[in-house]
Amino acid sequence: MTGGTGGRNVARKLIGSHLVSGEMTPGTEIGIQVDQTLTQEATGTMVMLELALDLDRVRTDVSVQYVDHNLLQADERNMADHIFLRSASRRYGLWFSRAGNGVSHPTHMQRFGVPAATMVGSDSHTCAAGSLGMLAVGVGGLEVAMAMAGEPLHITMPEIWGVRLTGELPPWLSAKDVILEMLRRHGVRGGVNRIIEYHGPGLASLTAMDRHVIANMGAELGATTTVFPSDDRVLEFLRAEGREDGFTELVADPDATYDVTDPRDLDTRRPAAGQVERDAGPRAVVGGRNYGQGSSRERAAIAPRHLGLRLVLARGYARIHWQNLVNFGILPSNSPTGPTTTGSIRAMCCASRTSGTP
Incomplete structure (x- = not known):
């Protein structure tokens, strides 16, 4: 189905309303006017240094500098960065979110995100803002600095990948199971040069924060970004935040194509994360390929450790999650074919205990 015929989808409406150069033909270069920017201290320091030009104030509607990544105070370097970023925010007219205010993406969604707007951020998970009906793209620091100076974002026009959701998410599943199933089916390059747009009657069962989880992990699929419509669930969220005046309805045309x-x-989804092998006791998790891929980071290893987990058997691991498991005393064991029997799992558990694994 070709996105250039029939009605317009949400992604094309967002791009079309901000298009300053080029045509919306997949594979060709386009320029998009940027309404908002997001930076965090791990990458924002270079952005602010790149702003040391002949620029009085930022020329976006909203630009926010968050401090939520490098919080450890083992020496003076992180503290010095935070002080510099606060002074630079005052100089150029950015909002400054100090350490402790919250993680940048959900905080931005709560306080600044508005439907029908565009945003770039110096963080790969900037795409989480697509949950509100925004076109939000993670880019390099120089691109963010240029957007703050009023320049458009130049990208290759992506294909629009329409994911039509039907049914209702069962109570024993979470939104993360939806995106993990997408990863299982399509891999980490399935979304390259594509915008993923979720639509269909199944959206009614997904809250704005459910959509945030799904949009956030679109980065793991390699997608340019992810978008959801701005509908009643988005209005419900903004009303709860006291920002309903910022609501704009933005939905796909009834005859939209992709x-x-x-x-x-x-209705047919099953938990996508590893399953506990009950017969072996609550000490082992069985996983598939790329186990631990996502954005939970340390918490994904800390919580199972407190539940008594000592061993993970998987065909492959996300690199950062593998290291976090080791850091918290959990043995990540590679199994090319995956253990399939209770006996093999029990044997591995016994081996980990006798080898002195905590």
Whole structure:
């Protein structure tokens, strides 16, 4: 199905309303006017240094500098960065969110995100703002600095990948199971040069924060970004935050078409993360390929450790999660074919205990 015929989808409406150069033909270069920017201290320091030009104030509607990554105070360097970023924010007219205010992406969604706006950020998970009906793209620091100076973002026009959701998410599943299933099916390059747009009746069962989880992990699929419509669930969220005046309805036309289509029935979803092998006791988790991929970071290893987990058997691991498991005393064991029997799992558990694993 070709996105250039029929009605317009949400992604094309967002791009079309901000297009300053080029045509919306996949594979060609386009320029998009940027409404908002997001930076965090791990990458924002270079952005602020790149702003040391002949610029009086930022020329976006909203620009926010967050401090939420490098919080450890083992020496003076992180503290010095935070002080510099606060002074630079005052100089150039950015909002400054100090350490302790919250993680940048959900905090921005709560305080600054508005439907129908565009945003770039110096963080790969800037795409989480697509949960509100924004076109939000993670880019390099120089691109963010240029956007803050009023320049458009130049990208290759991506294909629009329409994922039509039907059914209702069962109570024993979470939104992360939806995106993990997408990763299982399409891998970490399945979204390259594509914008993923979720649509269909199944959206009614997903809250704005559910959508945030799904949009946030679109980066793991390699997608340019992820978008959701701005509908009643978004209005519900903004009303709860006291910002309903910022609501703009933005939905796909009834006859909207997509470059790529993909139907998904939420009623038939199963937990996508590893499953506990009960017969072996609450000490082992069985996983598949790329186990631990996502954005939970330390918490994904700390919580299982407190529940008594000592061993993970998987065909492959996300690199950062593998290191976090080791850091918190959990043995990540590679199994090319995956253990399939209770006996093999129990044997591995016994081996980990006798080898002195905590």
